[in-house]
Amino acid sequence: MIHNTNEDIFSHPWETVVHAAWRKYPNPINPAVTGMDVINRRVTEEGVLHTERVLETSFNIPSWVTGLIGLTNPNYSHEFSEVDRTKREMMLKTINLNCTNFVSVDEKLTYKPHPQDADKTILEQETIVTVRGVPLIDYCEKLFLSSYESNAKKGRQALEWVIGNIKRDYEEVIGLPDKLT
């Protein structure tokens, strides 16, 4: 099992980042995500937005490895998320739905305002990769983790790309530059 944590800071307010997070895909920086559906969504009695989605992705790893560990392409993941506007926190947890006998990839993302600077947002990321019952377990785990780390880096750029687009949309529609920032 490999456990990895990572922290990143966006120079945008929490509302902007969270809005962009819902609209992150499709994204040229991370084209691996090819489909996405909302399965359930509601605001709880406490005012927290709960969402379940299914994501369709293609792993960027060699085909001989996918064959070896029985991974399929496309791969499907389940995501559970909570947006709490009172605490100003967005949390997303993702797990793989395919091949759970061979590999599990658990990922948790949390977006919250920077405690010292309201114009910034902190992203905390936690990934746990467990591969079992196949040859070269260490190799496979490292491969998965590096694939996820590369996606995490792309994820940041991907979100910045969406934020740029949303701002442009607003400028075009409302004609108020920087309204969102």
Next chain:
Amino acid sequence: MDRMNSISQDCNELKHKYDDCFNDWFINGYLKEKPDAKRGANKKAVVPCEALLLAYQECTKQALETKGIKLSEVTQDILGTDQDKSRTHPGGKPKN
């Protein structure tokens, strides 16, 4: 901006209608509404864009099953219930 597709092409139109409604509600409703402004004594769970979501869910349910995506193991209709609050996400602990 380009639009994200549904996992099933047949559900794209329903998905896009729902996504439009949700994005508008999220940015102009949910984030702007003062917490507890409309809640208070009558606390109740709310489904934003409910009619559009139901139509969209109906479409994708069949499609996901056809693709062999077994959601029953990870998702149950327990969102917002007491069970939900005590629930650990299936991915939250290592599987045996």
